[in-house]
Every structure is written in structure tokens, then in C-alpha cells.
Amino acid sequence: MRAPTIQKRTEQRGGVGESVQRPDGVPKTKGEFAYSSDLWAENMLWGATTRSPHPRARIVSIDTREALATPRVRTVLTHEDVPGRKSYGMEVPDQPVLAWDDVRYQGEAVALVAADHPEAARRAAGRVKIEYEVLEPLVDPETALADGAPALHPSGNVIRHIRIRHGDQEASAEVVVKGDYQVGMQDQAFLGPESGLAIPDGEGGIDLYVSTQWLHIDLDQLAASLDLPPSKVRITLAGVGGAFGAREDLSIQIHCCLLALETGRPVKMMYGREESFFGHVHRHPARLHYEHGAMRDGRLVYVKARIVLDGGAYASSSTAVCANAACFSCGPYNVPNATIDAYAVYTDNPPCGAMRGFGAVQTCFAYESQMDRLAKALDIDPVELRRLNAMDTGATMITGQEVEGPAPVAELLKRVRNAPLPPDGDAMDIRTLPGGVSNTTHGEGVKRGVGYALGFKNIGYSEGFDDFSTARVRLSVVAGEPQVEVHSAASEVGQGVVTVQMQIARTELGVQQVVVLPADTSIGSSGSSSASRQTWMTGGAVKNACEAVRARLLQRAAQRLGKRHGKLTLDGANIVSAGSGSVASISDIVGDDPIEETKEYHHRKTFPLDPRTGQGNAHVAFAFAAHRAVVDVDLDLGLVRVVEMATAQDVGKALNPQAVEGQIEGGIAQGLGLALMEEIQISQGRILNPSFTDYLIPTILDMPPVRADVLELGDPHAPYGLKGVGEPPTISSTPAIVAALRDATGRPLTRVPVRPDDIVGLDGQSG
Amino acid sequence: MRIELEINGDTRSADDVWEGESLLFVLRERLGFPGSKNACEQGECGSCSIYLDGNLVCACLVLAGQAQGARVTTVEGLAEDLDLHPVQEAYLKAGAVQCGFCTPGLIMATHELLERKAQPSDAEIREALAGNLCRCTGYEKILDAVRLAAKARA
Numbered sequence A: 001m002r003a004p005t006i007q008k009r010t011e012q013r014g015g016v017g018e019s020v021q022r023p024d025g026v027p028k029t030k031g032e033f034a035y036s037s038d039l040w041a042e043n044m045l046w047g048a049t050t051r052s053p054h055p056r057a058r059i060v061s062i063d064t065r066e067a068l069a070t071p072r073v074r075t076v077l078t079h080e081d082v083p084g085r086k087s088y089g090m091e092v093p094d095q096p097v098l099a100w101d102d103v104r105y106q107g108e109a110v111a112l113v114a115a116d117h118p119e120a121a122r123r124a125a126g127r128v129k130i131e132y133e134v135l136e137p138l139v140d141p142e143t144a145l146a147d148g149a150p151a152l153h154p155s156g157n158v159i160r161h162i163r164i165r166h167g168d169q170e171a172s173a174e175v176v177v178k179g180d181y182q183v184g185m186q187d188q189a190f191l192g193p194e195s196g197l198a199i200p201d202g203e204g205g206i207d208l209y210v211s212t213q214w215l216h217i218d219l220d221q222l223a224a225s226l227d228l229p230p231s232k233v234r235i236t237l238a239g240v241g242g243a244f245g246a247r248e249d250l251s252i253q254i255h256c257c258l259l260a261l262e263t264g265r266p267v268k269m270m271y272g273r274e275e276s277f278f279g280h281v282h283r284h285p286a287r288l289h290y291e292h293g294a295m296r297d298g299r300l301v302y303v304k305a306r307i308v309l310d311g312g313a314y315a316s317s318s319t320a321v322c323a324n325a326a327c328f329s330c331g332p333y334n335v336p337n338a339t340i341d342a343y344a345v346y347t348d349n350p351p352c353g354a355m356r357g358f359g360a361v362q363t364c365f366a367y368e369s370q371m372d373r374l375a376k377a378l379d380i381d382p383v384e385l386r387r388l389n390a391m392d393t394g395a396t397m398i399t400g401q402e403v404e405g406p407a408p409v410a411e412l413l414k415r416v417r418n419a420p421l422p423p424d425g426d427a428m429d430i431r432t433l434p435g436g437v438s439n440t441t442h443g444e445g446v447k448r449g450v451g452y453a454l455g456f457k458n459i460g461y462s463e464g465f466d467d468f469s470t471a472r473v474r475l476s477v478v479a480g481e482p483q484v485e486v487h488s489a490a491s492e493v494g495q496g497v498v499t500v501q502m503q504i505a506r507t508e509l510g511v512q513q514v515v516v517l518p519a520d521t522s523i524g525s526s527g528s529s530s531a532s533r534q535t536w537m538t539g540g541a542v543k544n545a546c547e548a549v550r551a552r553l554l555q556r557a558a559q560r561l562g563k564r565h566g567k568l569t570l571d572g573a574n575i576v577s578a579g580s581g582s583v584a585s586i587s588d589i590v591g592d593d594p595i596e597e598t599k600e601y602h603h604r605k606t607f608p609l610d611p612r613t614g615q616g617n618a619h620v621a622f623a624f625a626a627h628r629a630v631v632d633v634d635l636d637l638g639l640v641r642v643v644e645m646a647t648a649q650d651v652g653k654a655l656n657p658q659a660v661e662g663q664i665e666g667g668i669a670q671g672l673g674l675a676l677m678e679e680i681q682i683s684q685g686r687i688l689n690p691s692f693t694d695y696l697i698p699t700i701l702d703m704p705p706v707r708a709d710v711l712e713l714g715d716p717h718a719p720y721g722l723k724g725v726g727e728p729p730t731i732s733s734t735p736a737i738v739a740a741l742r743d744a745t746g747r748p749l750t751r752v753p754v755r756p757d758d759i760v761g762l763d764g765q766s767g
Numbered sequence B: 001m002r003i004e005l006e007i008n009g010d011t012r013s014a015d016d017v018w019e020g021e022s023l024l025f026v027l028r029e030r031l032g033f034p035g036s037k038n039a040c041e042q043g044e045c046g047s048c049s050i051y052l053d054g055n056l057v058c059a060c061l062v063l064a065g066q067a068q069g070a071r072v073t074t075v076e077g078l079a080e081d082l083d084l085h086p087v088q089e090a091y092l093k094a095g096a097v098q099c100g101f102c103t104p105g106l107i108m109a110t111h112e113l114l115e116r117k118a119q120p121s122d123a124e125i126r127e128a129l130a131g132n133l134c135r136c137t138g139y140e141k142i143l144d145a146v147r148l149a150a151k152a153r154a
């Protein structure tokens, strides 16, 4: 008898698990990649927006005559020109497309102009005469929550209240620590400004090219406000210059289409940096009151928390942010008893919504600060206290949900604890010291601190939402070689989802040549590039579609070749059988009859939270990370230099390891920003710093080396076992840095971003 | 007004330029060179970095009129024929490109640094690129890219 042929698997390049270069990389380095702000069309007009200078006012009258009389202006629009639904919103359509009676935040859109030069449009926008009755803005979320506060919306001022009652509500503890914490308003500060180009098709329909995170939710809102059937609104993703949550809500979309439909000409809109600060939602500022109770041996007994998130003028995604803040309010710890009240509240401040970490960021700063405070009260090492209480697989969340799949919290912590510490700063090179070349110290007054933090959050959409993605895969033969075409509506925002789709197709179909088509609304929804979900969901859809294509290919091969070969499988681009080895190539079987399949991927079902107790299996999966920060602090001046960030994160499976590292490093930079410098400063509802001169994001001088330890433990429910990677790096990096600052200074530091004043003790808190 | 200048070796001109237009606007919107980016248009982010008569400048801070007769090199002018410039190659290899909006400016700034100092230390790289914001990468892979590009020259 002949020994069975041992099939050597064909070498597959560029598949899942490799650091594949991104297909859009070459045009991006050459300056040839078309971002939404780069678009241009023959005969194009420029749009501009007239915005309210007041955080709260009643509109008495709007007079567009002078604006319309401005040279080169083609049209001026107000709320009267919105043909369909006059308001929009992802969860609650409470935000006017153009304000008609009240304005509820500074920068709210009231009128639109199109002109044939952007400067003419801007000037005309300034000439729309709006008479306002100015009202006192309601800017304090606690005041807005209080009985008798004036209602900012017909539904009242509470956008959502999540109430969690878990375990024994009377539980008592041997050691109790309490704390009040604050998180400032962070901006996503993507670099590519909000922009897009709308082109009327001459038959009442419109094509929009825009940067966004979720094409189909834009489509729904556009169709409703333009009063067009969805088939008459076609949206194509233009190049996106970063997102981080800020492109979930609409910005220019409806406005640009209104102007284009009105003038019958292509219209481009593009915000400048200042307008961008008014043109998208921000991270919710938060006030958090916490009480932790523990036994003397360090075991947590209970957590009580009251969390108030300032949602600003409109709901945006506040309802979901609020749920996240509540669900993840106790951290990745075993907490048997919890009493949590989280509120998202309307005020006259700028609207807040999605930003990387989505509600889990604010609470992580508070609960990790509490863990350090508790460690101090118990005189236990803060790492040991965390290890003692760390969640593991099978743990019960405060929502009653069991944590399935890997939850390597103690392991992640151990890894960052055991990572070698960086060497001391070099007093001879001032560039390595706080203050750098400002030459503020040569090492005197500088102290080093080390801090730790753990964080976690959900992957994907929660609370019963049937989240899905759609992908179409087509296998054909081009010039004698097999080629795969992948189409989905997944937004490539920089994270690399185009690369991942390509890698999956290569792995599943063994074909080297893969083309990912531009994302648009001609295919079903892929959902949002948010909640760390897109690789999982669209990856899953592409995988499903590839599997369906493969099944048809093998079926066709079996029909052609007959039964003699037995069971056929695909190995690289060859069709093989156990007995005969390679029996045909993909090209032989496909010939000139391409195989095409469209499939959806749905994640497993989740359930709502019980409105009274906040209990329920609301989440699909959880992702965990640990951070260790090492900082040098100039104790006299309050200047800080972060020396190194060490992190460990379970990503399930790194589909593209280099891209995973990029997410980790970039996420940490945003966490560092929140810890030390990033805050939209608001006074009486007005933004004081809408520019990169005054709103600081980390530069290459601020960002330390990152030591990243990536675990791949594999989630049994996910394609390839992958978990989302985008958000965890941002969540616990902030509290780790603040813990390190406390270690160096001994100060309480209960607010982020930490200011130099807080470090030197001008904040009025005792050390 | 009318403006004539040399861009990436070719003479170009634009008519009807309004006096308030920046060089960045004219490059991007009138002359078909959108490679230089416009993340802030106030000199804070470096995404619009170009060479103007051999000096690295923020094109958003130069009035178009000031560039009359000047010699401009943009990111579109770095690659020779089909090949990427070694600095572009290094950014790609190192994984320093995510959304890529900062990339053209960073590539110009890296090009300028390496012309000045072929083998910079990490501290020198950080200093040279401190005027270029990137919101996606955390700069770690940008440092890798510059090191890689420097190595390629050694």
C-alpha cells in the first residue's frame, strides 16, 4: 500500500497573523490618497455654516437678505429649507439640522451659505442676521439634575439614568475609603477636518463623499432629513483622517447635501480647526463620587458610586456612554456588592458623545484612584491589592453577567509589574528631564514615580442591539490568475480594516491577489468603526462570505472532477484531495464564471439591563489591559515627563501584529493626553481654547517609549479568536500616569488632566 | 492676482488668486497638489510642511503672493518615477502610517532632518519632529521610520 501523500501546506503570504503593509500606505506616503478634504469637482461651490455665538438663546428672527446679496453667494438656507425631518441624532433625533426656535450650545448651526469661494461663503455666513433673546445658560450638570431646574428638552434634563443594585445593599466593610473625582472634557482631535463633497445627480438624488465612521447610520439620517428615499442617497467613504468617535455623529453631511440639492451644483464643505471644535461631540466630562469597602485582608466587599456625565446640549450617544460608565464602574475586579447610579444629563455645554473608551475611561480614572487610596488605607502594595481582587474567567460582573472567555487580569498585571524598569534620567541631558530644553532643571527637585492601573470594557454593541456587518466576496480569474474582490461598508479610519479584510480573504481562499473596493452604501451596513468592533464584525462577515465562496468552489470542483478524488479541500490556490494531492487550481475551476457570495455576521445575542437593578447579560465580550507608568516630576514647577509606559493587553489574536502595536501606542498617547494636558476649557458654556495652540495634544516630545506585551488568548466566540484592540490602551493609561504622579508627589490628584498647579499644591487639596 | 511659481520642478501659475489665500490653499485647491495637508491652518500641526526655496515651512503660514517666483517642493515631488523615496519607504515599512493625515508633513520634516543630519540620535529626531502632530500612532513607529530611513542612508 502506498503511504498517503503528505501535503505540505502551500506558503501563504500576507494572510492573518502577519504584519502586512496597508494597501493605502503607498498613496498616503506619496500625498496621493484622497481625503474628504481633498475632493474637488468641476463647477463646485463651497459651503459655510452660520453658528450661534450663544450657549443658550431663543431665536427671534433670521434675516438672510444681506448674506444673499454678498457677491459670489449662490444660496442661503435656514430651517425652513429642510424638506424632511428637521432634527437628527443616532439614538434620539433631538438635534436640529438648523436651529429654529432655541439654540442650546455655542456653535449650534443656524444657517448655511454656498458661494463660489470659501472666503465669500464664510463672510456671507457672518452676514446672516439672527436676532437672539439671550438666556442664562444652564452649565452645571448637578444643577440640571436638581429638582426645579428648567427643562432644556421636552423630555427633561436626564438623558439616561442607569441604576445598578447588585448583591447585598447593606453589606458592611472593615475599611472604607471615599473619594470625589473629576474628568475634564477631552477632544478627539483627529487631524483630518470634517469635510465632504455632495454632487446632485440631476434627478433629485445625491451622491455624498464624506469621512465618517458608519455610512449607513448617516444614510438613514440623511434620507429622513432630505425627505428622499434611501435609494436616492448614495454615500461613499472618502479618505478619513482619524476618527476616535468624533465622526459617529453627523457634521457636514445633511448641510452639504441641502446646499447641493438647492443649487444643483457640487458643494464642498470643510471645517477649519476652530470650527471643528464646535462641529463634533467630545468626551463627556464627569464627576464621580466613590465609596469602596474592603476587609482588612484587602478583599473588596462593596463599591458605591454616583457618576454624573455632562451630555451637553444634545443626546448623541450619551445613553450608551452612560450604560458603559455604569457597567464598568467597578473595574476588572470581583465586587460582590455594588450600588451604582450613573446619569447622563443635558446642559447648555457642547454636546458630548463617543470617544475612544466610551464611558469606561471616566470611571477607570475614578476606580483606579480608589484602589490606590484603599491600598494606602490598608497599607497593602497597590499591585498586590489589585491582584487579590482581579477578575478571572467565570467571574460575575456587577451586572450579574458571567465573564466568559479569557480574563487574564492578574496575568496582565504581573507582566507589567515584572517588566524591567527604565534607567534613571540623565541629568547631563536636559532633554530627558521635565521641562526639557526650557532648561528649568538640571535634575534638582525632580522625583520619579511609578504607578499601575487596570482597565476593561465591552467589545461591540451591547444591551440587545442586533449588531451586524455585511460583506460581499467575489472570486474570479483575471489574466489567468485568481483574484478576490472584497466589498463592505466598513469605514477605514486609519485603524487598518482594509488591510485586515485583505488578509482574511487571502487566508480563507488562498489567493494572493485581493482587492478591497471602496466602502459605500451600495452594499448592506457594516455598522460603525467604533466600540473596538470592526475587525471582529466585518472580519467575521468577510470570513463568512469567503467560506461560502469556498464551499461553492469545492462543490463545483467535485461536480467537474467527479467522485474519484473523495473529499476536496483548498490548499493555497490549489484544490487538493487526501488521496491524489493537487487535483486542480482555483483558476481551472472558476474559469470565466466568477463565484460571488454576500454574507452577514451577527455577534451573539445580548440583552437589556433591568431598569431597576441594572442586571442583565448586556455585553458580547470584554477586553482587558494593564498599564504601568514611570514619570519624572519637577516638584517645584509641577512639570512632568513621562519616562516610559509599559502595557500588557490580551488581544485574542493579533491579525496584524504591527497594526495592533500601532493601536496600543496611539491609544496610550490619547490616554497620556487626558492625564496631563488635554481639556476643552469651558466657561459659561463657551469654549475658551478651540485651536491646537490652546488645546494641546501630545507631541513626539511628550510621548515616551512604549513597552507592549501582547497576549493572544483567543476568544471562543470571535472569528480567529480576536478581540478588539482599539480602546483598552486609552482606558487605563490615564490612571496609571496619575498614580505615578501621586507616587512621586504624595498629592491626591483627583482631577484629570492634572495641572502643574495641582502638582505643586495650588489646587487647595491637602497632600 | 496671478501667481507663478515652480512646483516640483515644473512652472505653474494660477489666476484670480485672492490676496488672502495661503500658499497651502493655492497648492491644494488651485494647482492640484492636495498632498500637503490642512489639519490646522495656523502653524501648529506641521501637516502642510513643504520646502520653499529649500527651507522647510508650513505652507499654511505663507501667503500665496509671497511665493511668487519661488521654488516649491511638496510631498508629491519626493518620489522619483514609480519608486518611493527612501523616507516614504521607511514610513510604510515601519507601520508609521495609520490615517496618514500627518504623514506627508512628517515625511517632509524627516527628509529635511536627514539632509541636515544623516544619523540623528533619538533626542534629535524628537526635537526635529516636535512641530508635527500625529493623533493616531503615538509616534513610536514614526521614530522607527526615521531610524530606518537613517539606516538606509548609512
Ligand code: FES
Pocket (backbone or CB within 6 Å): B037, B038, B039, B040, B041, B042, B043, B044, B045, B046, B047, B048, B049, B058, B059, B060, B061
Ligand atoms: S496646517 Fe499648516 S501647520 Fe497645521
Ligand code: FES
Pocket (backbone or CB within 6 Å): A191, A241, A242, A494, B096, B097, B098, B099, B100, B101, B102, B103, B133, B134, B135, B136, B137
Ligand atoms: S497617522 Fe493619523 S494623524 Fe498620524
